[in-house]
Amino acid sequence: MTSIEVQALTKEYGTRRAVDRLTFSVLPGRVTGFLGPNGAGKSTTMRLVLGLDRPTSGTATIGGRPYAELRDPLRRVGALLDAQAAHGSRTGRDHLRVLAATHRIPDDRVEEVLAKTGLTSVARRRVKTYSLGMRQRLGIAAALLGDPEVVMLDEPSNGLDPEGIVWIRQLLRGLAGEGRTVLVSSHLMNETASFADHLVVLGRGRLLADTPMREFIHARVQPRVRVRTGDSHDLGALLAEHGHTAVREPEGHWSVPHARVEDIGRLLSTAGVTVLELAAEEATLEQAYLDLTADETEFTAHPTAPQPQEA
Numbered sequence: 001m002t003s004i005e006v007q008a009l010t011k012e013y014g015t016r017r018a019v020d021r022l023t024f025s026v027l028p029g030r031v032t033g034f035l036g037p038n039g040a041g042k043s044t045t046m047r048l049v050l051g052l053d054r055p056t057s058g059t060a061t062i063g064g065r066p067y068a069e070l071r072d073p074l075r076r077v078g079a080l081l082d083a084q085a086a087h088g089s090r091t092g093r094d095h096l097r098v099l100a101a102t103h104r105i106p107d108d109r110v111e112e113v114l115a116k117t118g119l120t121s122v123a124r125r126r127v128k129t130y131s132l133g134m135r136q137r138l139g140i141a142a143a144l145l146g147d148p149e150v151v152m153l154d155e156p157s158n159g160l161d162p163e164g165i166v167w168i169r170q171l172l173r174g175l176a177g178e179g180r181t182v183l184v185s186s187h188l189m190n191e192t193a194s195f196a197d198h199l200v201v202l203g204r205g206r207l208l209a210d211t212p213m214r215e216f217i218h219a220r221v222q223p224r225v226r227v228r229t230g231d232s233h234d235l236g237a238l239l240a241e242h243g244h245t246a247v248r249e250p251e252g253h254w255s256v257p258h259a260r261v262e263d264i265g266r267l268l269s270t271a272g273v274t275v276l277e278l279a280a281e282e283a284t285l286e287q288a289y290l291d292l293t294a295d296e297t298e299f300t301a302h303p304t305a306p307q308p309q310e311a
């Protein structure tokens with residue numbers, strides 16, 4: 001199957017380095033989440049992979065060839081970069097038929113992707129009447145038209161309603177399950193956590209991480225046990241006797257880092273403590289991501305300190 005290979009890829013706009021010596025691979029059979037703060041270089045990298053922009057140096061290839069050299073590119077690579085790209089005065093169906101005709105793709109396939117993206121009932125409407133979510137679906141339908149081995153989607157969940165978000169998750173998992181190479185950029189961490197197997201994270205054009213998602217989270221955020229008790233016990237002292245450092249949170253519960261829920265539960269039960277809540281707090285992708293990118297964010301709102309009131 002086909003991988004995307006990015007090798008020492010660099011793109012400068014004037015004096016600004018948007019992409020800085022990036023090297024990574026996107027492999028088949030899994031969904032790779034492409035993350036990074038605003039302006040980190042995700043869209044630029046995707047544009048370079050798709051031959052829409054020329055690198056200053058380095059290479060980006062698909063199955064060993066630059067995009068421009070692919071024969072029948074729509075059948076090899078499907079991409080959604082900008083959901084607004086469709087012609088507003090065409091119907092959704094006609095937009096796809098025009099694309100299909102230029103690649104000798106039969107009209108039956110247009111009907112298939114309309115059905116797959118839930119657009120059959122609105123296929124006769126002009127694109128300018130479509131909501132943002134419907135345009136996203138149309139962009140995804142266009143990306144899937146050639147039944148490509150490689151699928152690249154820039155912010156595909158943008159504008160989708162909750163049902164659409166569930167749909168895209170299943171779609172991405174399905175594409176990877178069929179052995180395709182799937183690269184998806186997103187700002188939504190919970191979303192990305194629900195569909196990605198692997199992550200590539202950029203900050204200011206540089207590679208910050210290229211790792212399986214589980215490893216990415218567990219290397220940065222420790223799982224904790226959350227406990228709330230009914231008694232006014234000094235839980236901190238009790239847990240300290242057993243080698244745990246518990247922290248009392250402002251909301252009133254206790255957090256016990258590096259602990260297992262089974263051990264804490266047994267310990268509290270033996271001590272006769274009334275337990276109201278006991279849960280394993282899973283580390284989240286959002287925590288891990290914010291930890292990694294804290295210093296890489298170009299646009300950060302700094303809270304201003306309150307100024308002394310003038311008399």
Ligand SMILES: Nc1ncnc2c1ncn2[C@@H]1O[C@H](COP(=O)(O)OP(=O)(O)OP(=O)(O)O)[C@@H](O)[C@H]1O
Nearest residue numbers: 013016017018036037038039040041042043044045
């Ligand atoms: N055509 C261009 N001309 C000049 N600068 C550009 C151009 N395209 C992108 N840039 C700059 O390159 C940097 C990377 O932008 P890019 O859009 O690739 O980031 P991104 O990670 O996709 O951001 P976002 O999450 O906001 O979409 C930014 O500083 C951006 O201003």
